[in-house]
Amino acid sequence: MDRGRRQVGAGRVAWRWVLRCALVLAASPAPAAEPVDAPVGRPVSEVIDEWRRQGVPFAYSTELVDERVVVVAVPRATEPAAMVAELLEPWGLALYDVEGLLVVGRASAAPVSPPPVSGLGDAEPALPEVTVSASRYEILRELLEAPSFISQRTIQQLPLLGEDPLRAVQRLPGNASSGASAKSHLRGSAERDTGLILNGQRLLDPFHVRDYQNLFSAIDARAIAGVEVYTGGFPVQYGDGMGGLVLIDTITPDGDRHTEIGLSVYNTSFLSAGRVAGGDLEWLLSARRGNLDLVLDGELGEPSYNDVFAEIGINLSPETRLSVNALVATDNVVAVTESDPEEREASTNDTRNAQFWVNWSQEWSATLSSYTTLSLSALNSTRVGSADDPEEIIASVDDRRDINVFGLRQDWRLALGDAHRLSWGALYRHVDADFRYRGAVDWFGTFASFRGQEGSIRRAIDRRVDGDALGVWVADRITIGERTIAEVGLRWDKQTYTDAADSNQVSPRLSLLRRLGPRTDLRLSVGRYYQSQAVHDLQIEDGVTRYFPAERADQVIVGLQQRIDERLSWRAEAYWKDMSRLRTRYENSLDPLAVMPELKPDRVAIPARDARARGIELSLGYDRDRSVSWWLTYTLAEVEDRVGDDWVPRSWDQRHAGQFGVLWQAGRWDLSAVLSAHSGWPKTSVAIATGSDPDEPELVFTERNAGNFAPFATLDLRAGYRMPVPRGELSLFFELSNATNRRNPCCVDFGLEDETGQPLLDQRDEYWFPLLPAAGILWEF
């Protein structure tokens, strides 16, 4: 009986299968896909998900395509893959065909300059946005992997004197530098016009060997994740500056613990980074000791310096993060510019620069966030120098400065629908400073021969400064139509420690981005930029005891950028910058390398109230993943001061400048070469005054900056090699700065001779740095 039931049952089952199979096989194919809307501001993930629901096999991770990845321009394509690829491209993402799926991944190669993604500030580094401001260069080629920063890795591949990350800025078009200083002139600006912001805090003069060209910065290249640079046109929250801006963020610890110990010609360094408590507590400690005092000939001095940076990050919740930062740099630098006991000239600088700040980052909601920084900075500097050359100069200087700055700053950001993104903020700074300057000089012989010059100077100045600085700003980023984004901003600043009747500054700014095509962007930036005199910039060494009104620059920048393909891109920018309300600048016409410059006879005041800079920058870049990258830049530029009715080139004016660099990685080898060249900088010479007494000839300067030095060129090379060791990895590098030992003139040396009964002026060029080899070793574990 059972057997019979089973057979019957099996027969029913068989018919059931036949029927089901017929129904399934007769099922119609999937209907045609419905169009998907992709308005500006809609999260790209929503668009993808809508296609997925229609059966299009997209795959992605919310790590790369999070809700902040939104449609920045209405796509032209309607076919799913083409549409999504178009939406992803501005974000450095691309579609890949993997196992029959359309998978969203990072684009495999980065353009020479960044895709239009960046943060409005390092306050929110994870926030990719369309860069509306023109002129934001992100130097290195791995930008798709780290879109907001210059890669630490690439910085370390570049030949940079002293392994100084700020010197990476000198690889940019629009930069003018001699190679001696870690500071740069960006688009004709003075060095003091460039701000440096580390982890949200504007640093107070963070340089070593400050009396000698600010030779190195106090930033450890190993401790930073990258560098990004505005050569102009920065948003209102970065106010109180009219030149450039360098933004630096330190690395985020990526593992439980990472340690580096390095030894090079320039530094001995130690770095430790890590995370504990499940990643909620992070630390970063970087300590360096300068080695120049060990390697330099004692006759040239003893430049001893150290710096320590420490950061502790605390993730209190997914929405709340605190980070405590401290940077302490100390200098004990003895610079000897003349070691002959009969002509001895030396200067000693003891500086302690301590900066401490706390950042509080808070996401109040999905649309509202804030970033608060509380800071304390103290700069204590003592400079003592003397020159004892009875034939030319007897001088002494005792310059002591104690500067304290307390700051509180808060930035807010609010998204209002899809079209508006509002940001506002305010800052308060209290500054107090004590200056005590004593300087005396007597000139003899040739130094006393300049016409109209008094034979001696005596300065004894004490100055105490106490006051506040305030700033308030608001900006709105507006999406206009499908292809245009604008940002309008307004900033107000005021200082109470200046001696100006009008200490209020209002800075309106406008930036526009117009997408001309899927790979082509046009940017326009127009704005007014004020820069107040920093408290530590009192020109007391030149006898100036007052603070001047804020200087002003009105800038217009137009930029065009095209990514030809995934590897090759070009960029062109033109800028006009009119500067006004300038305060008197002091320079040494003949020798900018002097260690007591204010006591030298070639010290001149440049009473320019106005200046203008203009230029065109072209760059072409190629990046093939991490194997080969190269870039080629050319800049045509001009910068002039208006002195009286005359326009006089600034001392760093360079009409033509170009650079070619290549980075090559092959296995364990990293090789790089950078060739830089520019027109010779303006030159001022000395002449015997017409009609002067041959027995006591008088000297005069030729027309200031009327001539030019010979063109400047330098080839810098670097080779690095990595090898695994039983514990960690060992890296070796060898570097040549100015590898061809080219003599690039910097200065004019002069002397009067009288061998024939007639005064004879002996005048010759001196030179920037010669060939400088360096080597180092780094152990990472």
Next chain:
Amino acid sequence: MNETREPGPEADDALLEAILRRAEPRPQPSEAARERAFEALHATWSRRVAHRRRRRAVTGVAAAALVASAAALLWIEPPPPTAAPVVVTLVRSSGGALEVNGVSVPASAAPEAAGTLVAGDRLATAPGTRAALAWGNGSLRLDEATRIELRGGNTLQLSAGALYFDSTPWGHAGAEAGRIVVETRFGRIVHAGTQFQAALRGDQLRVSVREGEVRIEGDRLDVGIAAGEAIWYAADGRFERRMVAAYDAGWAWTAEIAPLEDFTGRTTADVLDWVARETGFAVRYGSDRARQLADSEARGIEALEPLPALRTLPVMTSLTLTVDDGIIRVDSTSPGVEP
């Protein structure tokens, strides 16, 4: 040798190759090592058998009493219920055709057509065809050229071919483990919390255990198999026991017919766990950062089998995957302290 993959399609084929290479038979140990391993296992097995014999002898008398007691209980108590029938559904098939109760069904249509299988249903996979069934909370997979018949309760009969059973497949970790009894002509295969496979090829039975423990209870064979072991038993009485890795090549087909999971709302870490469960690999995170990145949601890869999914993850995330000696090492490529 380590294989590290960066995100990007050009690297994916190599990754798959690397994984598949690892699915190849491991290098054989030396003869001496094999001998030592076998002796150790044999000694353990012998002790178990001897212990069982002693126990039988000692409890022989008591058994008779127990039987009498049981008979009495049965007399006064109703018989216990038989094992409740498990719900069996065909969830995925690949290849050419399945034969369900003698009717050939294209593999692509079979899951939708089959519905729920009941006792008496017969299922056969043609050469080149595989099938996956939900067996209660467990997962049952059939290799090609396999024939089974549902015998009611949680029992099936394996007539030919190979099957794989996972009592607690990924996504069912919190549920009651699935139970299965596999009847073969060599005996019954029962298990305790396990991933195992049984293959009946010709006159030979092979049973491999990836996790848990399995016992074969037959007329001439009564043997326990622990995780990491496999036994071969031939009709002529030949018996062999070997060690087998959780990611041995013999398991590869089971991942290829793994049910495609719905990862909606699931994270990359979940996908990796699933891949690990299906392939026998273990997952190790190289850093907290990598673990943190793996918490992102992975969308759209529900159409992929484990190995293609593993190949896809580096493309869609900032993770690199290094597969070596059965371990998937997960590292972060995002900026930070770079190696």
